[in-house]
Amino acid sequence: MQFDSLDDISAFCRDLPVGDVHAADVATLRQQSLTKPPGSLGRLEELAIWLARWQRREIPQLDRVTIAVFAGNHGIAARGVSAYPQAVTEQMVANFASGGAAINQIAKLAGAGLRVVPIELDRPTRDFTVAPAMDVDEFLGAVDIGYRTVPPDSDLLAVGEMGIANTTTAATLCAALLGGGAARWAGRGTGVDDAGLARKRAAIDAALGFHRAISGDPLAVAAALGGRELAAIAGAILAARRHHIPVLLDGFVATAAVVPLARLQAGILDHCRAGHVSAESGHRALLGELGLDPLLDLNMRLGEASGAGVAILLLRAALACHGGMATFSEAGVSGAGK
């Protein structure tokens, strides 16, 4: 196991790699020399410099891009909080394996390798309105799976998830760690109706009540109110940081999965960007809480890393310009005011 206790994770987070600031500076100078008004490529410039920092080279590359999709099942599904039956989690994992899902098409287009990791789908977490979702060992096991899923030589990691009822889990985790209650964080997920939404809110409030004595360690909250695929995402984020791999987060659930880490340590998400803001109602507020400015806003709400996967295309555009454009002197183009 990568981490033998919650304290091991906390210790890891207190001693994080910070990327290569010199590489970022050199990449910034390169951007300023290219044949365009300074800053005119906007976020494409910022993304190239961010990739340079974390890949620790002036001209970053995207030769080995990994998309990791973690899947888990949730005891809370029994409370009728989703529009779909729990069996769909496993059915969609089979769909990923046979290449029929959205993320399969997006991964192929984006030139990314797809790793789908189902985690004990036959053993859902416990219904957290009446018990801890996971004990500490279960939580650490899922974190470990996520950590080990990341190839250390990846140039980029995009993380996403699949898990019927997991927007309820994500909303509960946000409410417990960021405040605001069910009303702030519960949305319609895959498309639950009004009655289902009411059950979802009731489940979140019940969970907050049952676990009100938990406090202090955000990781303890992540075990008691989280899910296996969310824990795995947190583990993958830590592995990426360890190996200086930049990360694109997907939607509401994938972002909620990193909230416990963000509560532990400032700067823990410096190697991460939000691939998109989803249509799930709590996501925009959550990104605001974490200081993340999403790259895309396409009204998507599918999960399975689909939004992060599309955002890989923007990183490719950023690097195509960063590495391929001529400089003012190479092209014989006059600068401003000349």
Add this chain to the structure above:
Amino acid sequence: MQFDSLDDISAFCRDLPVGDVHAADVATLRQQSLTKPPGSLGRLEELAIWLARWQRREIPQLDRVTIAVFAGNHGIAARGVSAYPQAVTEQMVANFASGGAAINQIAKLAGAGLRVVPIELDRPTRDFTVAPAMDVDEFLGAVDIGYRTVPPDSDLLAVGEMGIANTTTAATLCAALLGGGAARWAGRGTGVDDAGLARKRAAIDAALGFHRAISGDPLAVAAALGGRELAAIAGAILAARRHHIPVLLDGFVATAAVVPLARLQAGILDHCRAGHVSAESGHRALLGELGLDPLLDLNMRLGEASGAGVAILLLRAALACHGGMATFSEAGVSGAGK
């Protein structure tokens, strides 16, 4: 010439192809059958259906994508409204030809053919603070060049421009056709300083004063206050409509170029989408006036079709999902509430 008079253009606009509504309906049904909650791919679904309508087939393709970049020079540049000297227009055309500009890299990444069309760079339009920028024949000639640039068998057209001082031209055109004066439409373009911005506003106000007697035909305004590359963009948009080719507009200048058409005829932009909203200050308001919801918001302000070019990647993602995903029945995935 495609159009022998301004009236010819108006007549063309009164009898527009409307796309294939049946193909759009069939594409909508296809989207509803794919393994995802209905609507969960958001704008990617809408884009696939829009492409189906204009390409007139259930499964659209992007095999022949054309990016057209029109370049022109502007008499108004003599008023000191730009951060760059007018020679840069021609220098950048040379940079496009040798493959060193941002759009060269983006076109290659997006799998698009790039057509760069400089229009009489040695003959700038007249300074429109003291004369009409173009007479009607000059305007029609530029429209014709744009019209003939579009390969009729294109699956998609992305349009952009290059022209030192042309954000001043674009702002003037917007002010004349949409109201609001220089304050609403003048931005910093390639990065003009405060003194330059003041000169820009003064030039726009002077032009509006000089041409205050012009009214009625928006095309007459486009001739008197526009630019050759803007006229060519309008021509390209008309050719695309004639050949049922969907269009991605680039930034502020490319969008301003279609305002005269939009003032002529409701629905003229149904085959167009805004590739992005640029950082140029008037663009967001302009898109709002035209009812266009941009696909990207990346703080770009380069022009040369760079924002529209990046947006091609989103269309590819939309079609990868639309054409490649399994249906619920193919994949054995349960629907909602089953």
